[in-house]
Amino acid sequence: MTETQLEPTAPIQTAVTGQFHVWRTMRLSTFQIGSAMADILTASVWNRVMIADLGVPATPVGFLLALQYLLVPMAFWAGYRSDTKKLWGKRRISYIWLGRSWMVLSFPLLGLSVRFFEQGEAVTGWLLALASFLLFGLGKLFSGSVYLALVRESAPPAKQGIAIGMAEIMLIGFFPIMAVLYGRWMESYDPRVFATMLLATAVICAFFWWISIAGAEKHIAQTVAGKFSAGQQSARAAIKHIWQDSRVRRFFAFLFVATFAAWMQDNILEPFGADVFGLEAGHTTRFTGYWGGATIVVLIASFIIWRKRPPETLAPIAKTGLGIMGLGMALLAGLTLAGQEHWLIPALMVFGAGFGLYSFGGFSLMAVMSPDQNAGAYLGLWSVCILTSKGLGTFAGGLFRDIFFLGAGWPAAVSYALIFVIAAAGLLAAAAILSGQQVITFARDYGRPVEKSNPN
Secondary structure, three states, X not given: OOOOOOOOOOOOOOOOOOOOOHHHHHHXXXXXXXXXXXXXXXXXXXXXXXXXXXXXXXXXXXXXXHHHHHOXXXXXXXXXXXXXXXXXXXXXXXXXXXXXXXXXXHXXXXXXXXXXXXXXXXXXXXXXXXXXXXXXXXXXXXXXXXXXXXXXHOOOHHHHHHHHHHHHHHHHHXXXXXXXXXXXXXXXXXXXXXXXXXXXXXXXXXXXXXXXXXXXXXXXXXXXXXXXXXXXXXXXXXXXXXXXXXXXXXXXXXXXXXXXXXXXXXXXXXXXHHHHHOOOHHHHOOHHHHHHHHHHHHHHHHHHHHOOOOHHHOHHHHHHHHHHHHHHHHHHHHHHHHXXXXXXXXXXXXXXXXXXXXXXXXXXXXXXXXXXHHHHHHHHHHHHHHHHHHHHHHHHHHHHHHHHHHHOOOOHHHHHHHHHHHHHHHHHHHHHHOOHHHHHHHHHHOOOOOOOOOOO
């Protein structure tokens, strides 16, 4: 055993051992309908109402939206806790329901805060908004990684990546659907309509968060916890134990760099269309739909084509996806400098197609890098990684835009092209960091049967 590699624990079965049931996984995935509704309501609808309709400064609004990123350690702690101690007789479900109940309670508080803003009582409004977003962020992080662990355990080992991927497809796919529905529900701000929207969202989210996972644990083989047995280690000791493995650190670095680079475009894509090509808002708002639609199509196709391939051997697919994403960013940089507006949509769709391949491979590898006995803790760590890097990447894209374009006074085309090049370089760096061989050795050491295949 090397100095940076832990002694593996004995294999412990915490997943179903029979056939993969698509309908069972689809039922679990409907949980994400509520998640998409909650995220769009807060990040898009409430954000627009506060800034555009009530004239509130964008900075404190942005702080509340980003508050969840300050709470990310909760994701690991909750995952670790669900590995080591049951709550109300359940290993996963009770944790999920408790966290989501906090989110449901946050919606009435959010509506009440808006009412105080309308009445000119800003201090009370901010205090209620802060309480609402604390509940929302804590509930989301407390339950998110535990939900992923439940989804992972609902499938046999060879299909765990597909199960997580199906849940993520549901989330990604419902983002634009919910955005359109909310937009048609309230085309212009109306306090009564907004209050109705908040209460209806609370009820609908509660329904999906309850019914989608009710009884799900009865299909899963229940066992005692593994290396992190209750009462023997704290969450801090658990993360130290996990982090000692060099393979974990390398996979964390891969996820961090890939997510950071992939989301650098998120905050600047629409301003890019306006600043460089003078496009109207009606055109630029479709950009995310172009690459997001390509992502969904490729993800579904990948599940169909490679559904029987062992998940621990999917590093080449994830790397290929990162390479194609990098190509998409490079194409955006080239057409920006050349002023070729008609190539915008093809470049975005290339990026989205690569994102689909990367997501398919990445979800599967993430499931493999979460051993049965402590899946909640590991998925909590990956959730911390993804949430933090996504937030930082989104922030960095906007920061670079302001430094290059507004600060240095460079031409818009040069400023945005440079950001796209930086993102492309980051995506290629992430592909270089990922080691398929280390994923396979990790899987083998933690009791997963590994088939021979090209790990690179």
